[in-house]
Each structure stands twice: as structure tokens, then as C-alpha cells.
Amino acid sequence: MKRSLVDLPLGQHAEIASIDCERRLSRRLMEMGLLPGTRVRVVRVAPLGDPIELRVRNYSLSVRRAEAAKIAVRPEGAV
Amino acid sequence: MSDEASPQVLIAGNPNCGKSTLFNALSGGSAHVGNYPGVTVDRTTATLQLGSEQIELVDVPGMYSLTASSPEEQLAVDALTESNTRAVICVVDATTLERGLYLPLQLIESGVPVVIALNMMDAAARIGLRVDTERLSELFASPVIPVVATKRRGLDALLAALEAQLEPRSGIATPEVTYPAELQADLATLAPVIARWRPQMPASQHRVFALWCLLSLGEDSLRGVPDEVRKAVGNIRRAAAERGRNLDLEIVSSRYVWLDRAVAETCSPQGPKPSWSERIDRVLTHPIAGISIFAVVMFGIFEALFAGAEPLIGAIETFTGFMQTQSAAILPPGVLQDLIVDGVIAGVGNVIVFAPQILMLFLFIGFLEDSGYLARVAFVIDRVMKGVGLHGKAFVPLLSGFACAVPAVMATRTIERRRDRLVTMLALPLMSCSARLPIYILVVGTVFAGQSLGWFSAGAVALFSMYTLSVLVTLAAAAVLRRTVLPGPAPTFVLEMPPYRWPSAGILWINAWRRLRVFLVDAGTIILAMTILLWALLSFPKSTEVSGHYATERAQVLQSASSETTKAEALQALDAREAGEQLAHSLGGRFGHAIEPVLRPIGFDWQIGVGIIGAFAAREVFISTLGVVFGIGEADEENKPLRQALRDARHADGSPVMTPLSGVSLMIFFLLACQCMSTIAVVKKESGSWKWPVFLFSYMTVLAYLASLAVYQGGQLLGYG
Numbered sequence: 001m002k003r004s005l006v007d008l009p010l011g012q013h014a015e016i017a018s019i020d021c022e023r024r025l026s027r028r029l030m031e032m033g034l035l036p037g038t039r040v041r042v043v044r045v046a047p048l049g050d051p052i053e054l055r056v057r058n059y060s061l062s063v064r065r066a067e068a069a070k071i072a073v074r075p076e077g078a079v
Numbered sequence: 080m081s082d083e084a085s086p087q088v089l090i091a092g093n094p095n096c097g098k099s100t101l102f103n104a105l106s107g108g109s110a111h112v113g114n115y116p117g118v119t120v121d122r123t124t125a126t127l128q129l130g131s132e133q134i135e136l137v138d139v140p141g142m143y144s145l146t147a148s149s150p151e152e153q154l155a156v157d158a159l160t161e162s163n164t165r166a167v168i169c170v171v172d173a174t175t176l177e178r179g180l181y182l183p184l185q186l187i188e189s190g191v192p193v194v195i196a197l198n199m200m201d202a203a204a205r206i207g208l209r210v211d212t213e214r215l216s217e218l219f220a221s222p223v224i225p226v227v228a229t230k231r232r233g234l235d236a237l238l239a240a241l242e243a244q245l246e247p248r249s250g251i252a253t254p255e256v257t258y259p260a261e262l263q264a265d266l267a268t269l270a271p272v273i274a275r276w277r278p279q280m281p282a283s284q285h286r287v288f289a290l291w292c293l294l295s296l297g298e299d300s301l302r303g304v305p306d307e308v309r310k311a312v313g314n315i316r317r318a319a320a321e322r323g324r325n326l327d328l329e330i331v332s333s334r335y336v337w338l339d340r341a342v343a344e345t346c347s348p349q350g351p352k353p354s355w356s357e358r359i360d361r362v363l364t365h366p367i368a369g370i371s372i373f374a375v376v377m378f379g380i381f382e383a384l385f386a387g388a389e390p391l392i393g394a395i396e397t398f399t400g401f402m403q404t405q406s407a408a409i410l411p412p413g414v415l416q417d418l419i420v421d422g423v424i425a426g427v428g429n430v431i432v433f434a435p436q437i438l439m440l441f442l443f444i445g446f447l448e449d450s451g452y453l454a455r456v457a458f459v460i461d462r463v464m465k466g467v468g469l470h471g472k473a474f475v476p477l478l479s480g481f482a483c484a485v486p487a488v489m490a491t492r493t494i495e496r497r498r499d500r501l502v503t504m505l506a507l508p509l510m511s512c513s514a515r516l517p518i519y520i521l522v523v524g525t526v527f528a529g530q531s532l533g534w535f536s537a538g539a540v541a542l543f544s545m546y547t548l549s550v551l552v553t554l555a556a557a558a559v560l561r562r563t564v565l566p567g568p569a570p571t572f573v574l575e576m577p578p579y580r581w582p583s584a585g586i587l588w589i590n591a592w593r594r595l596r597v598f599l600v601d602a603g604t605i606i607l608a609m610t611i612l613l614w615a616l617l618s619f620p621k622s623t624e625v626s627g628h629y630a631t632e633r634a635q636v637l638q639s640a641s642s643e644t645t646k647a648e649a650l651q652a653l654d655a656r657e658a659g660e661q662l663a664h665s666l667g668g669r670f671g672h673a674i675e676p677v678l679r680p681i682g683f684d685w686q687i688g689v690g691i692i693g694a695f696a697a698r699e700v701f702i703s704t705l706g707v708v709f710g711i712g713e714a715d716e717e718n719k720p721l722r723q724a725l726r727d728a729r730h731a732d733g734s735p736v737m738t739p740l741s742g743v744s745l746m747i748f749f750l751l752a753c754q755c756m757s758t759i760a761v762v763k764k765e766s767g768s769w770k771w772p773v774f775l776f777s778y779m780t781v782l783a784y785l786a787s788l789a790v791y792q793g794g795q796l797l798g799y800g
């Protein structure tokens with residue numbers, strides 16, 4: 001079963017497994033350092049439920065749920 | 080550009096890393112400084128004396144990489160490949176090194192001399208980060224200089240390193256990123272094609288440029304890429320996809336593998352985000368506290384623009400009026416006097432009247448950006464904006480639209496993508512701005528005086544409906560524009576949330592002032608020209624018959640035996656009536672007559688038509704133009720004689736012009752029509768072409784007409800009016 005960032009409990013670390021969204025966006029995310037194997041964590045959810053804030057490579061990034069759902073994650077160190 | 084050849088140095092870096100602050104510190108000039116990723120849209124430059132050389136320093140818009148798929152993103156690559164670009168100062172926020180070094184790596188790979196300015200070293204020290212800059216600069220084959228742009232620390236070393244980089248060099252050392260063998264083969268295939276496209280490019284750079292093409296091309300809207308290159312890239316990408324390779328991933332992850340190793344070797348492991356910043360975030364994005372604070376801040380901005388700017392605007396208007404009476408007293412009566420008083424001075428007044436709101440809005444936005452709160456505003460409200468296909472960053476401009484569309488349109492520059500910015504810019508003039516209020520008040524006072532609907536006064540219900548309608552129409556228009564005129568992928572929301580910082584007052588002030596100056600010069604010229612044009616339309620040609628007739632009447636009054644005060648009153652009334660008749664005779668007046676057949680179906684007559692033409696200068700002018708048309712003279716929205724004149728106005732068949740139904744029709748027309756040349760001027764300025772303001776004017780006018788038509792005709796069918 002594939003788990004995505006939206007399924008990740010708040011505050012729990014995970015590793016990015018793959019990014020399967022539209023090319024423009026996946027390229028942007030990759031260039032911002034979100035790559036397979038990168039450690040990531042969901043820090044908070046916006047008051048209205050969307051978007052969500054991620055912590056990755058020591059900076060904070062917010063993305064919409066629809067986009068986060070396309071970022072698959074796996075437990076840390078599991079390859 | 081005047082001197083094509085003057086050597087230039089670019090200041091590039093991620094959004095929000097301190098480029099503009101460094102630019103200002105180096106040039107002593109005043110570039111835009113903000114804390115909201117992606118603000119710098121203009122090309123800001125300054126001259127810098129470096130040793131014996133004069134170079135031009137360019138503040139390039141923030142970017143995360145050189146990869147481009149839109150003309151906007153292409154800006155940076157274009158600047159980089161310009162032949163007079165001698166070097167790049169790449170600013171890197173030391174607190175986000177792991178990601179921030181991606182851009183300089185890409186820059187250095189491209190072969191341009193780079194100096195890395197490791198900025199925000201103060202903040203980095205606070206979180207306990209140590210960087211071995213010497214080793215880092217060895218790895219990157221480029222000088223790495225620690226700086227604190229806000230405190231001007233490290234600037235001398237930076238300039239020295241820059242000077243050294245400007246020296247002509249033989250071989251260029253670049254970091255050796257290891258790309259997979261298959262990718263290397265692809266690059267070898269592409270290199271000769273690139274060589275044909277860019278013959279003047281050194282052969283060593285063909286492979287790097289091939290990398291850029293592989294990553295950028297495909298589903299892009301870049302200009303000037305030859306078909307041959309597109310075809311070659313397409314073939315390579317297709318072949319790769321067939322074998323299950325992801326080229327983007329191969330390229331980007333090869334670079335990050337190299338970067339991660341470099342960072343691990345030179346930087347101490349970083350601590351977490353500062354706890355106080357985290358604590359502020361916990362409050363500001365809390366479901367209850369966060370939304371309450373959001374509402375209070377937004378209301379504060381709204382109140383300041385709406386009510387706070389009022390005294391200043393009033394003072395400017397009073398001053399303009401004072402200048403007009405003074406000039407009228409000094410200059411001999413005649414066309415020149417009219418031109419100066421009603422054309423030039425009124426036009427200048429029409430421009431500077433926007434100054435208070437523009438200054439205030441940009442001080443606010445500057446504060447929100449620099450503090451980091453604007454990103455949180457977008458974070459909190461994005462959910463709502465997403466529904467109509469807008470970006471979270473569109474909220475502040477839309478809200479400001481309630482006060483005035485002019486600063487609001489200027490505020491859209493915080494939105495990163497051009498398409499998203501245009502949608503916002505084209506929808507927000509539908510927000511009911513404060514200049515529409517006097518018209519509602521006049522109409523309500525004319526047709527709904529003393530009436531009530533249940534517990535409420537009819538006027539209050541009408542006003543409330545106008546504001547509600549304006550919000551609904553604005554959002555609907557955004558949704559429709561997004562699907563029709565400006566189609567394309569819905570805005571994605573990938574927004575960095577910068578740490579909180581305390582903004583510097585001086586920088587806020589410089590920024591707001593800079594925005595205002597650009598408005599006064601660029602949009603101001605258009606507004607002034609249009610005011611003079613409108614004045615001419617409503618003044619010429621003059622009828623000698625009318626002036627002759629009134630000259631006789633005046634003579635009669637003067638010869639009569641009545642008291643001085645009665646005489647003066649009679650003369651004033653004559654002046655007002657003459658002005659009305661002359662206006663009817665003017666081109667504008669005739670135009671009003673000519674379009675009456677079009678206006679009748681929506682319940683207006685030619686006099687209102689002339690008012691609508693005059694209102695183009697500024698919506699408030701509708702009322703004073705009506706005052707002139709009805710021969711009343713000076714009038715405002717509380718003016719009793721004007722209300723009475725409107726009530727007494729009759730169509731040719733004797734039916735009253737102003738009924739509650741035609742009143743509602745008139746209010747809806749003003750709500751939806753783009754009766755404001757200043758909005759047109761500022762949209763021209765911000766969109767960069769006349770195409771969009773013309774479109775804006777057309778669609779709003781058609782919308783307004785159709786809505787008024789539906790209301791008026793529908794209302795009559797239902798037996799109202």
C-alpha cells in the first residue's frame with residue numbers, strides 16, 4: 001500500500017518515496033530539494049484544513065493537500 | 080536600453096534570501112525590499128564603481144533554479160546569457176543552505192563567474208550553524224563570502240572577490256557533478272544541436288546548456304527556442320521515458336547527491352527552526368486564534384484604507400479646489416483658464432488623490448511581507464481562494480479593492496505567476512470601491528428616501544445588496560476568467576514560509592515611496608492626459624447662440640431694479656443654466672444624446688448618459704457632471720436640489736426618469752462598469768500592454784449593461800417601476 005504525505009501523522013518523520021504529479025510541479029519540488037530519500041515531516045495544517053506545512057531540508061514549505069497526496073512517503077530508512 | 084555594452088553584474092538568489100537588501104547596501108540606492116518570496120518583478124539596477132571599472136548591478140527576481148518554462152522564468156536565463164554579463168553574485172540564505180546551494184551550483188556549472196554571498200550569517204550563528212567557507216569555496220571553485228546584508232558586514236570582502244572574478248580567466252574550473260552514463264550519452268547527442276543554435280558559445284558549455292534544455296523544454300512557453308532543438312530534446316525525452324527513465328529526476332538528484340556531500344563536509348548539522356518562530360506560528364495559524372488575528376489584521380488594513388485615508392484624500396481635494404479657484408482668479412477667463420483649471424489642475428488632482436491609499440497599502444504589505452506574515456495570510460486563506468481558481472496571495476489585493484482598485488491592482492505584484500496575477504487584476508475592479516459609495520448614496524437618497532423594507536430602510540438593504548453582489552460577481556468573474564480568457568493549470572500553491580523577522584522601518588518607507596513614485600510617473604501621465612481629453616470632450620464645441628442668449632439675459636438682470644443679492648443669485652442661476660446648455664451642446668453632450676436609444680432600455684436618459692461619460696474621469700465626477708447637466712452648478716451626493724432635479728426629470732413621454740427600478744439599474748451599472756480611467760491606467764502599467772485594460776473595460780461595460788438591462792426589463796415585466 002502506498003502512503004502519501006497526507007496520510008502521515010503530524011510531526012512524524014518519513015522519507016520521500018516518489019513524486020508523481022504534473023511535470024512542472026514535480027520538477028519544481030525536486031529542485032527545491034524534495035527527492036526520493038529526503039527526510040520530511042508535516043508540521044501543521046492550515047486552520048481551514050488546507051494547505052499543509054512541511055519541514056524539509058531545514059526550511060518550511062506549504063503545499064496544498066491535492067499536491068501532497070501525490071508525494072508518496074515511506075518510513076525512514078526503509079528501502 | 081541605452082548603453083548595451085556596459086558590463087553588468089547580476090545579483091541572483093532564492094526568493095527572500097536578501098538580494099535586494101544586499102543590492103541596496105552595495106549601491107546605496109533604493110531597490111524594493113520585501114519578505115514575501117517572489118516580489119521583485121521589475122529589473123532594478125544601479126551603477127557601481129569597482130576599482131577603475133563602472134559596472135551595472137542588476138537585482139534579478141528571486142528564483143529557486145535556472146530551469147524555466149515560462150517567459151517570466153526565462154528572464155533570468157536571458158540576463159545570464161547576455162554578452163555583457165560579467166559575473167553573478169549569488170546570494171544564499173545561510174539558514175537554508177541545503178536547498179540554497181542548488182542555484183549557485185547550477186550557475187557555476189553554466190560557466191559564468193560567480194561569487195557566493197553567504198547571507199544572514201547572524202541568523203545562522205543564532206541557530207548554531209558553522210560553515211567552513213574555505214572548503215566550500217574549494218568545492219564550488221568559486222569564492223564564498225560570509226555577509227550580513229542588513230548590517231553591511233562582509234561587503235568589502237565581497238567586492239574584492241567580485242573584482243577578482245571580473246579578471247579575464249583562461250580555464251574555468253567548475254564543480255564536477257557526476258551524471259549517470261546514460262544521461263551523459265544523451266548530452267553528447269544534444270551538444271552538436273546546441274552548437275548550431277549558439278555558435279558563439281564556448282564548446283565546454285554546450286553540455287551544460289543541453290542539461291538546461293532537457294530540464295526546461297517540453298510543455299513550456301519559452302520564446303526563441305529553435306524547432307531543431309525542441310525536436311532533439313523531444314526525441315531524447317521520449318526514448319528515456321520508454322526505458323522507464325525520469326530525466327528530470329536523474330539531473331536534479333545527481334546535483335543534490337553532490338550538494339549533500341558538500342554540505343555534510345562543510346557545515347555543522349543544523350538545529351531545528353528557532354523555537355520562538357515556531358511558537359508564533361502555533362498562534363498565527365491556530366484554528367481559532369489564527370483566524371481571529373487574520374480577521375483583525377485584514378480589518379485593520381481595510382479600515383485604514385477606507386477611513387484612515389479619508390482625511391488625507393479630503394485635504395488633497397480641498398487643496399486641488401483651492402488651486403482651481405486661485406488660478407481662476409488670476410488667469411483671464413477663457414479657454415486657457417478652463418484648460419488649466421478644469422483640465423490640468425483637475426488632472427493632477429486626480430493623480431495625487433491616490434497617493435495616501437497607495438502609500439498606506441504598500442506600507443502595510445511591506446510590513447506583512449518583511450515580517451513573514453503575508454505568507455501565513457496566504458496559508459490561512461488559500462482554501463477559500465482555491466475555490467475560484469485564485470492563489471492565496473490574491474486575498475490582500477481583493478480586499479483592498481473595496482477601498483480602491485488602483486492600489487489594489489498594484490498590490491497584485493506579490494502574486495508570482497503572471498497568469499494568476501492577471502486573473503486577479505482583471506476581477507478585482509468589480510469590488511465595490513469607495514468611489515462608488517457617493518453614487519449609491521445619491522441614488523438611494525433620490526429614489527428610496529424614507530421607504531422601508533420590513534425592519535430595514537430600503538436604502539440600507541440596497542447598499543448591503545450592492546456590496547454582497549460585488550463580492551459574488553468578483554469571485555464569479557475570477558472563476559470564469561480562469562476557465563476562458565486565461566486558461567491553464569490552476570495556480571499551484573508551493574510557498575516557502577520564511578521565518579519571522581522584524582522589518583526595518585526605513586526599508587518599508589523606501590519601498591512604499593518607490594511604488595508611489597512609479598505610479599505618479601507612469602500611471603499619472605495617462606490619467607492626466609485622459610482628464611484633459613475628457614475636459615475637451617465636455618467643453619467643445621461651444622455654442623455662440625447659447626452664450627449670446629445668456630449674455631442678453633445677464634444684461635437684463637443687471638439693468639433690473641432688484642437688490643444686489645437677488646441680482647447675484649439670478650446671475651449665478653444663469654451661469655449654472657448656461658453651463659448645462661453648453662454641456663448639452665458639447666461633443667460629450669451630443670454623444671450622450673446619441674446613445675440615449677441604447678440607454679433607454681436600461682432606464683437612463685441622455686442626462687445620465689452625459690454623467691456616465693463624465694464619470695470616466697473618476698466615479699465621483701458623475702455627481703458633479705449631473706449637477707452641471709441639470710443646471711444646478713456645484714453639487715455633491717447630499718445635494719437637495721440635485722436630488723429634486725433627478726426626481727423631477729421626465730422622459731419625453733412624461734414618465735419619471737428616476738424610479739426605484741431605474742435607480743437600482745443605475746447602481747448596478749456603476750457597480751459593474753469600469754467607469755474609472757485610473758484603473759485602466761494602472762492595469763496598463765501593471766500588465767504591460769493596452770490589451771488587458773481594453774479587455775477589462777469592454778467586459779465590464781458589457782456585463783454592466785446586460786445586468787442593468789435584465790434588472791430594468793425584468794423589473795418592468797414584474798410590474799415595478
Ligand SMILES: Nc1nc2c(ncn2[C@@H]2O[C@H](COP(=O)(O)OP(=O)(O)OP(=O)(O)O)[C@@H](O)[C@H]2O)c(=O)[nH]1
Binds near residue numbers: 227583
Ligand atoms: N537577519 C538578517 N536578515 C536579513 C539579512 N539580509 C536580509 N534580511 C532580511 O530578509 C528579508 C528579505 O530581504 P530582501 O532583501 O527583501 O530579499 P530578496 O531576496 O530581495 O527577496 P525577493 O526580492 O522577495 O525575492 C528582509 O526582511 C531583510 O530585512 C541578514 O543578513 N540578516
Ligand SMILES: [Mg+2]
Binds near residue numbers: 100138
Ligand atoms: Mg528583492
